[in-house]
Amino acid sequence: MFSTNPRLDRAAVLAGVCTLSILMCTCRQPALFRGQAQAEAGGPVPIATAWPWESRAPLLYGHGLQMAVDETNAAGGVLGRPLRVLREDDRESVDEGRLVARRLAQDDDVVAVIGHMQSYVSLPAAAIYDLFGIVHLAPTSTDPRLTQQGYRRLFRMTFTDRETGAQMADFAAERGYDRIAIYYIRNAYGRGLANAFEEQALERGVGIADRQSYDPNAVGGDRALTDILASWRDLNLRAIFIAGEPREAAAMIRAARERAIDVPVLGGDALGTADFVSMGGRAVEGTVLAAAFHPGDERETVRQFSVRFRERYGRLPDTSAALAYDAVRLLAHGMTRAESVDPDRVADALRATAGWRGVTGPVTFTDDGDLVERAIGKVVVRNGQLVWLGDGAEGE
Template sequence: MTQKNETFKLLLALLATLALIGIGVSWLGNRFNVGGFEGGTSIQPGETGTASNRPRTLRDRFSAGDRLLVTEGATAEKQAAINALANGDYDQAVAELEQHFQDRQNRNDPEALIYLNNARIGNQSSYTIAVAVPVDTSLNPALEILRGVAQAQDEINQAGGINGTPLRVLIVSDDNEPEVVAEVAESLVADSTVLGVVGHFGSEASLAGAEVYDQGGLVMVSPTSTSVQLSSLGSHVFRTVPSDRFTASTLASHMVDDLQEQNAVVYFNSASDYSVSLKNQFITALSTGGGQVVDEIDVSVSGFNARSSLQQADQRGAEVLVLATNTPTLDQALQVIQENRGERPILGGDSLFNPRVLEQGQQDAEGMVVAVPWVISPNFRSPFVAASQSLWGGDVNWRTAMAYDAVQVLAEGLSRNPTRQGVQQTLSNSNFEIEGATGMIRFLASGDRNQPMQLVEIQPGNRSSYGYDFVPVD
């Protein structure tokens, strides 16, 4: 009995000691911010995620460098720079971020490059624009857009700024959610230092912000939103990407003239303004060209089954599958591609220009044709492509190029009249035009980009790491 009592006492003592150690470690972690950064949980090497697993507050969505938005792969130097910027120590932030870029693995980090340029500006007078991207919900497209913005800012500031004034960039994480975008837009309108906005990503997001920007007198230039509904939402809404009308007509012409087919089934997401817009525009374009859509299949419905949908398409006499789906329904589009097994030609909108289609589609996706606003292959000798490859260490896609052009458009407006009203008047002028990465940029009276789409086809290749590439259609 005595031995049992002694054992029990020793166990209690051990538990008490462990508890005290735990309290001490916790206190030290909070006191010295061990293994993390202020305002967020630590991200270990190789771990992905956001700075916080809880929903962001509105304030947490904005950062000019004082807050880390992209936490995947964040280095100690990058986190230290964030802390330095939050404390107004610009020299320290510059030193930490330059050290961050010493590792070539970090060279394609656009968030860090934007913060580095902001840190170099410090307290100097500057012009500020915002870029709104879905960091937490669609990281890859967000990074693609940020690379275009970062490259443009870097080139502008290295060249001496806009008439001698440097360009500062505010990054906004908006989740591509209309409710969040409306709040974000109101905050940007209320901030008089913000003179223009690059964004938003999806059409439903841009539609949610467009009216707010127009009423608040703040110009929005979207590099990726293509819904035709944006064409009628005010005099402050522009885009460097062509609308769905151009995409639809290009795909319909390819189907009728090149594939020599007449009957199509269209897959779409009824909850997406972009997807519905592209579907409707394609139906109109195909009908005008002599073809017809024999069935419309909503991939967002509960219980969607790709195999059953293909059987239904066969019964309706469909010869071609058209994927007008959006990024959140990419999984359903991939299911259709895999179940089709290359039996019928597949056409897709720009949302299907996604590395996952190459990675998961493989042989089943071979021959699939996608309409995009810009292709890198014919432009390898352009200054933009050469600079982007040197800066990021690899190829960029149309989202990066269109975002780059969106910044160039705003910069041109600021160079002529650095006020919100001045930017709007400059871009609205019927004679406005500038040479961008994607060609000459001109706007229609609606604010739409006046430029045709291009077709790419999935073929075996080695430019990507998946054994397949998007290559221009001859």
């Protein structure tokens, strides 16, 4: 996922350093203490989840997470102990995310945290979780920097922006799109995704005809977009790649179609939402987007998950629900494999996991806590729906 405020990209890292310095003055071997406390504990196993519950209410993340907890507990829990979920709202804010992380760090019972949605919130929070010996599963944070800090208990559950951009460039090259314009949001997510796409496109011999960015909070954005599209009409484009948010991306495509720019459009994973489709209407038909999950995936694990989810909630799961579901189930798998809820032993078990079958695909982690690279799925907007194109994902 991505930040909505370009200034937060730099502030997130600084906030993490400042908070870490304060906490280090007050802690007493926190990681060791937490491990000892959990080794001696009984009763429910507390896991926390940090998410912008209020601002992102339409997403089905909470449903997927609770379904996984309930299924795990119905099957006997973890080592005979049920999971208990503590919910925190980070409000998509660096400051609030830091406060959430501090509260959880000061609770010696918390074994693991699943969160946060935004990379700029995860970055400073991850430093706190690592210092205090908490396993941290990041379900939707895509900034590559997250796993470059040397944290030993951090695991990313989805693709990085670099992987997504590179694989979408490969997709463009395979379809002969030899002159492409890039349109991206002016923050770490947009820049990272656009850079990765451009780098791989050039490697594959695909020309980048132009590259333009936008600030969603800027005054006069409509006028700037009009000027960009006017310049693109003479570029003989073969395709457009968008690394941005659903609202601005939909508006951009509508405006392009109104100006007879009818070339194919490709986009990053953040656009794969019902909001993008509804806001774009007929203009976004045929748009191809990166996707970590889609209920139309024909793998049996996905089919069964989607059926159970629909029976329970009356609708099909979205990507956030699938990633949350996988995070809980994988965490339970790590605890079972470790024969312990001690965070360090659980982290070791997760790092040793190979080919675990999740609904979002097979899970094997690198030493840094990233997923071993696998094919990224794609969806296309067709008749007002997101339709699965496939990804070739396989698992043991």
